Amino acid sequence: MKLITQSGSVRWALASLSLSMLMPSLDTSIANAGLPTLAHAFDATFQQVQWIVLAYLLAITTLIVSAGRLGDLVGRKRLLLSGIAIFTLASLACGLASSLGWLVAARAVQGLGAALMLALTVAFVADTVPKAQTGSAMGMLGTMSAIGTTLGPALGGVLISGVGWQAIFLVNVPVGVLNFVLAYRCLPADRPVARRDGFDVPGTLLLALTLGAYALAMTLGDWGALNLVLLLVAVVGAGMFLFVEAKASSPLIRLALFQDRRLSASMVMSVLVSTVMMATLVVGPFYLSGTLGLKAALVGLTLSVGPLVAVLAGVPAGRLVDRFGAQRMTVFGLTFMASGAGVLSIMPTGFGIPGYVAPIAVITASYALFQAANNTLIMSGVSTDQRGVIAGLLSLSRNLGLITGASVMGAVFAGNGMRVTFALAAGLIVLALVIALPARKRQLSAA
Template identity: 50%
Template sequence: MTHPPSPAAAGRSALAALALCALLPALGTSIANVALPTLVQAFGSRFESVQWVVLAHLLASTTLVVSAGRLGDLLGRRRLLLASIALFGLGSGLAAAAPGLWSLVAARALQGAGAAGMMALGLALVAAAVPAQRSGQAMGLMATLSAFGTALGPALGGLLLAGLGWRALFLLQLPLALLALGLAVRFLPADGPARTAERFDALGALLLALTLAAYALALTQGAAWGLRGPLLGLAALGLALFVWAQRRVAAPLVNLAQLRAPRLRAQLLATALVAVVLMTTLVLGPFHLVHSLGLDAAGLGLAMAVGPACVALVGWPAGRAVDRWGSAAVGRLGLLGMLLASTGLALAPLAWGLAGYLGPLVALTSSYALFQAATPSALLAGVAPMQRGLVSGLLNLARNLGLVSGAALMGAVFVQALPSGGLGRAGPAEVAAALRHSFVLASGLLLLALAVAWARLAPPRPPA
């Protein structure tokens, strides 16, 4: 005779399922990057075509994350999370079995659609399932596993690629998705009745998806296609149409009045600005490590793993700090630490070598872990339960847009600071100087984020 698990054990298992929902989207994104050169050879395609294996996942997850959160609020978060995990697993299996490049791209888009629901609904369900006095620890765990997935992807992907081939990178994700699905089915509490009286705003969802797709494509492919201006114009037109449509429906996808709340706007702005700065280390860091400091491939891999490893190590203690001292104080401390570390990267001379880069990087990413643990706790604690899916989707959207914008903005600043002739003619000192220019801008963005946080992010009042 089997006995049902104790409430504490069931709660831990439910949290494990939600933690996997943070791990898998991050792992699914980062593990594919290392396979691109191999896929060029495997399919006999150009890099411009193969990079859609990464872009399809990015576009699907970015354009659908808000709609997934809203659908979860209407239909039931557990129901939609189970569907999202199943879709992610299906995409993983189809990617592993893909007979050609474009079938692989389609499978990755399915994965990205599933990842959108997992990201939005995982955070919302944590806020609902974990007692308020332990929400910081739970959010810290989610941040830790997301960072761990980002760090694990390139290393694990390289090993699998060398030993088993590119299909193993996607096949690995299928049993992990099945584990998450099994835990979620068994341990997540059942949803209440669906809110069928409210209709889903399909037009708003379509307009928002097209707007976000145009913006993301403008920043990732616009220059190569010679269409950056037209795509940005299309994104601006789509945004105007989206706002117009939201004002004319009874149950909009995004309540624009809610976005006028100072606290929500401040959290979303700070999240986007922090993501821009984080992308500076991910995109520009490798150029500095290789061209300025002379690291080989193995050294580069180890150095690039330092940042995600710091987030993974600090995430859980950061969550405990949120529970003890409050999300506002810890979030501000995280932003202040990031500002000081970014300033250090902007000032560190090349003569300080690897230590002059990794020291501030450790401080930057550890402070980011503090901010990352505090932000969802602060935001979702002040939101009515029926809105948590939508707000969680908006938070993930702000982060994704910050990452996409950061890659384009900081890349442009870096290239502009290089001497004529570009990276190929730049010496170590010139590459290091270009990196410092980028971190001067990053420090300015963090100063703005800190000012916003100090002015707007007072401790929230729980909803009635």
Template identity: 55%
Template sequence: MKKAHSDHSKAITGVKEDRPISSPRLTLAGLSLSMLLSSLGVSIANVALPTLAQIFAASFQEVQWVIIAYLLAITITIVTAGRIADLFGHKRVFLTGIFLFAAASVLCGLAPELWILITARTVQGLGAAIMMALTMVFVRETVSKERMGSAMGLLGTMSAVGTALGPSLGGLILSGPGWQFLFLAMAPLGILSFVLTYFTLPRDRQAGGKEQQGFDSLGTAILGLTLAAYALAVTLGNGQFGRLNLCLFLAAVSGTGFFVLVESKSKSPLIRLSLFRKTALSSSLGLNVIVSTVMMSTLVVGPFYLSRTLALDEALVGLVLSAGPVISAISGIPAGRLVDYYGAPFMIRAGLLTMMAGSLALSLLPSLFGMTGYIIAIAVLTPGYQLFQASNNTVVMGTVEPDQKGVISGMLNLSRNLGLITGASAMGAVFALASASENITSADAQSIATGMQITFATATLLIAIAFLVSIMADHTPWHRRVLPQQDSR
């Protein structure tokens, strides 16, 4: 009877049997917690910037590096973290990442100087990069393909919960125990994630001889410098693209070309260039950049429109802005189940169509219905984003080669991060240009409303291009592998 019950449980969850402890819920709990922590690491620190500026007697530009250092560390190291895990063991590297995150959280909370806090945040970002890169890898290893969409949806939900929880939880902590506990509070959660994953994740398999040929140190260094140059090019200058930004951007372009040259001649490349010959993979990464760019526009444009055009007070602006993460958290798991039922490639296009409708609604509805129109548009756009993320991640991770799982997962997360920082700069520039204002902070209400309409009309066009790309891309080989398996009985 017990055996029958166990078999029935495994049939429902679709989980494989090669784990030390056969507990799929505990496994997903540990992985979900690591995903929550990596997103919470950004959002919970944002709310503390004014306090940190006062505590450390620093300018706002200086304390911004508490955020920038974390994001840069993730962007620069996430692909490398995945490749190191492919070479030396996913579980071993994943646990190391959680340990780094938890230890750095303690160091952040105890930092007596701003430079120590920024350094600790860099280490915390490194831990977060490892966690983000490998969470999807373990979903692929522990969840069957017919349930992978649901698992990816759960990860999307936890990421959204971390984003939504940060400002409110951070505000409560700041008004109570103090800023140190913004970081110290994440340490016990990191320890809990470490314990859960240590006892439930599958053991690392012994790597074959080919996988141990060597590590591409030169390619890794070039990629890191290239990504750092690009990230700094679009974040420095307080919104002004000056000579330094141009030099950094040109360095990033040159670094990309040099990286491709080095990888084409490397015996053990960090990234196999042949992977990009697969149209499905290349298009999926490109779509991820476009979609993340559009989603960032809501965070760039939304606050200006709500506060300046609709004249909402700060509390109400925060409440309206929290609608997106809340809706994202609610829609993540249902989106994953739809992917399992209808198949990932089909749902990529469904998600993009929904996002297109949401972007168009953001361009039109707020001018007609004000705050209500804005919330309605967000309620259309955000579920479309979750549907796209769950299906796109499932398509990519469903067929990746075993020795490339970490690096491909890292590239997925990197493409998302690049989209976010591109959206903050490029869509911010579109908004400023459309508002016809040299200084967006002094623009009048009507100019900001016009800027918002044009920005999201541009976003609609970008999603339409992404939709056409998804149609032209050949997903057929991937489609057959990630569709839900039918019961043959």
């Protein structure tokens, strides 16, 4: 693909990529605010309406790697436009739903569009901005993701109270149309592909089965026999997937990619860090209301500090990566994350709200720095024909961390409390730091 060189064109292209990150991130959380209303509207139980959220997340988790690989094969712009169109039309179908089954099915299709958008947006950065500005672009996309996730519950509440539950889905339609036009006009055209490898259908199905089983095991509430069976299915599926990929002539994921220590390390670090970040989202409300005894309004205000820091830190974090290097900023980000989690694990409750907010602000700002650095580190060294699948793997590693964090860290908090939870969180970040430091030492020795 030709690099966009005019600054105005770059800005419009980045505007399209930002919307492509914002829209699916917004819909990850916007439906949560409407679950009580939707339960009443469809005369359903909470467990039933919860599938409005789960169908979307499961679709993204199971399809995102395949979406990235398909983009490498058929053209990223073509597939990103398809993803925007699918997401927009599915949002319209959600808003017009007359039954819960219809709404859940439409949310699953919306998740397909979201998987295409999330996988290909990151992959497009190298084709859109100069290499020296990659960190800034990654930071901006991180900011858009944070804005979407943060804005979702608040925007959902306003739309439901003012217009109705349909509005939380229909709001995507005009934004989607605008994004489609921007992407069509401003993103660089797909380059001709001399040879198209076949699409790995068996590998795709096995990976979807494996990821779907794992995600369900982690999200189906109280642990029991079904969760264990699903985990067993995930383990067996993973083994079969590796066997099939080793034999495939055109594999979904080339296993040789993981011989690159930098790539493997970055993926593992992404899972660990995302696990810890989900812990802050899961544990925070219970700690603030139960331990500190805050009222609901004050809990909401306090919880808004972390996402606000993420929004403000994204672009500056990207600029730091461009200036000082991705590997160095990865280590810095992890170091301060571990420090914040460690402080939170020993903070006396007598320090009240400031004792919670200050470490959370450090953790969140450091996470923004890590994300910008890690994304830059991974994508800057990837060949053009593998950017889509690697971007999909990067998004998958984050999703797996979030799913694991919600289940495992939530269970740790329920059984052991705040101190043990964040002591474990600090340990996970230290483990990520141990993984990052050898790569940093290799970089210094090479220099």
